Amino acid sequence: MAREPRRARTAGIIAGGGPLHELSLATEIYRTCRATIDARGPGRLDSARVAIGELAAVEPELLVYAWEAVVSGGRDTAARLEVEWHPARQTCANCGELKERAPGNWLRICPACGGPVRIAGGDELDVIDLSYTPDEEETAK
Secondary structure, three states: OOOOOEEEEOOOEOOOOOOOHHHHHHHHHHHHHHHHHHOOOOEEEEEEEEEEEOOOOOOHHHHHHHHHHHHOOOOOOOOEEEEEEEOOEEEEOOOEEOOOOOOOOOOOEOOOOOOEEEEEOOOOEEEEEEEEEEOHHHHOO
């Protein structure tokens, strides 16, 4: 009888960097997930969900590609990485949130009133949660 995957909650900023930025991040995400699962007993990672902000300097597609390289050939080879994209918001104190902005284009002055613009959010880089299946033979003991 197959067991239902369990969900484990994790949180925290992921540190990484270097010339292969997304590969470093994917490796740290995987280590975080494995440590969480291993603390609960043996099991197979099914999926991990991460929050990536627009200002985090991470390309989601490259992160997923790097993830596939990190998990390939191991016991978690079928594990999926799900990316939640979190955009940054620009807000004018006088007009409110600016809706007309091309991605990656940051205004310092509101185009409508000339007031200063503030940027909020978009800096997320977190493991939100994961799904795993406990090993049958170890949990039956």
